[in-house]
Amino acid sequence: SAVISQKPSRDICQRGTSLTIQCQVDSQVTMMFWYRQQPGQSLTLIATANQGSEATYESGFVIDKFPISRPNLTFSTLTVSNMSPEDSSIYLCSVVGGQETQYFGPGTRLLVL
Amino acid sequence: GESVGLHLPTLSVQEGDNSIINCAYSNSASDYFIWYKQESGKGPQFIIDIRSNMDKRQGQRVTVLLNKTVKHLSLQIAATQPGDSAVYFCAENGLRTDSWGKLQFGAGTQVVVTP
Structure with missing residues (x-):
């Protein structure tokens, strides 16, 4: 299975600012996705x-x-721009690995004040 | 359109008993389903998947059943342990078009294992 890391693991930000989240995979993958999980939701x-x-x-x-960047097959970034409290969520990257199984990173927990 | 939903938001299970988590889907053309486990503070962890050409698939202590007639799938966990306490999601993969890989998740079921 693919090993995925995300940075930062969590952050507290002020409204109006932006945060860039990094996703690194230990192997080259074709498909990479970004998901959001709002508090207590799917x-x-x-x-x-x-x-x-x-x-x-x-x-x-x-x-x-x-905005999202994907400079190569092992790395991607997601920026949450001009943040508001409604952007407080867990942001997760995922990749499709062998046998088309989709694996998720540990997530970045964002709180916007 | 496509939708994936779960029947029960919370399932309380006694340690050692079997757990059954249910999930319904609406698109009869859906062909690939995945179950994930999400523990508190962690990302979803792949448990098991099943394709529409199968009715049943077994893993370690887990079994997924797919009933295409009523568009229903279930996850069975045998001999539930405290470490099984988590939120369980079913997810539907996009059909084999440009939506492949774009998972649509159900609401999730919180499984609580009691001693």
């Missing part, structure tokens, strides 16, 4: 991080708010 897909091209966003998520 996971919602934000976007697909495409290597070498712009990310593909799901309905309700836009690039200006959640």
